[in-house]
Amino acid sequence: MTIRVVVADDQDLVRAGFAMILDAQPDIEVVAEAGDGFAAVGLAREHAPDVVLLDIRMPGMDGIEAARVICAETASKVVMLTTFDHDDYLFDALRAGASGFLLKDVRRDDLVHAVRAVTSGDSLLAPSVTRTLIAAFTSGSAALPLQASRLAALTARETETLRLLGAGLSNAEIAAALVVSEHTVKTHVSNVLAKLALRDRVQAVIAAYETGLIHPGTRAH
Incomplete structure (x- = not known):
C-alpha cells in the first residue's frame, strides 16, 4: 500500500526537503504541497491523503485551525510540525485531533517512521514534546474537558x-x-x-x- 501525504509549510526549503525525503521512499508518495493552512485544507479535501504534515505557524489559516478542519472533515491523520518543543499551541493542536508532533529538525529516518506509524494507527510525540506535555499535566495547566x-x-x-x-x-x-x-x-x-x-x-x-x-x-x- 502506498501512503499518500500532503506537506504544508510556509517555508519553501523546509517543505521541499520533507517532500523529497518522503518521496524517496518506495511506499510513500507526496501528492501535494501547500504553503498555508487554507491550501492545506483544500488539498486534503481534494486528495484525501493518509497523512497531512502541518506546520503550526502559517499565514492566513494557521496549522491549528487547518488541523481542526481536516480532522473533522476527512479521515486523514495530521502530524504537526514545530520549531520549538515548548510551542504554546501544543494542547490546542491535540484537541484539534492531531495524531502527534515532530520538531522540524527531525532526523530523516524518524520523519519516515512517523508517517508510517500514524498511518498504521499509532501516534507519536517527539520526546521533548512529551516532556512538555507531562510537565503541563504536573502543573495543572493542561486541564481538558473529559470528565x-x-x-x-x-x-x-x-x-x-x-x-x-x-x-x-x-x-x-x-x-x-x-x-x-x-x-x-x-x-x-x-x-x-x-x-x-x-x-x-x-x-x-x-x-x-x-x-x-x-x-x-x-x-x-
Whole structure:
C-alpha cells in the first residue's frame, strides 16, 4: 500500500526537503504541497491523503485551525510540525485531533517512521514534546474537558487498557501485562477510542491523565 501525504509549510526549503525525503521512499508518495493552512485544507479535501504534515505557524489559516478542519472533515491523520518543543499551541493542536508532533529538525529516518506509524494507527510525540506535555499535566495547566465519569462507559479490562496506554506501553507490552493476545489488546484499544470518542492513542494518553486515571510519574505494574 502506498501512503499518500500532503506537506504544508510556509517555508519553501523546509517543505521541499520533507517532500523529497518522503518521496524517496518506495511506499510513500507526496501528492501535494501547500504553503498555508487554507491550501492545506483544500488539498486534503481534494486528495484525501493518509497523512497531512502541518506546520503550526502559517499565514492566513494557521496549522491549528487547518488541523481542526481536516480532522473533522476527512479521515486523514495530521502530524504537526514545530520549531520549538515548548510551542504554546501544543494542547490546542491535540484537541484539534492531531495524531502527534515532530520538531522540524527531525532526523530523516524518524520523519519516515512517523508517517508510517500514524498511518498504521499509532501516534507519536517527539520526546521533548512529551516532556512538555507531562510537565503541563504536573502543573495543572493542561486541564481538558473529559470528565472522570466518562470512564463508566468502559469495562474493567478496557479501563486497565487505558491506564496502561497512559503509562506509555505498546500493544505488546499491554498484552504481556494483561496476559492476553495482542489481537485482544487491539480490540480493547479500539473499544476505548470508540467509547470515549477519541481519535487515536495520543488522545487516549491525554484522557488517562485528565480523568485522573493516572498521574505524572505513574509506572505500569
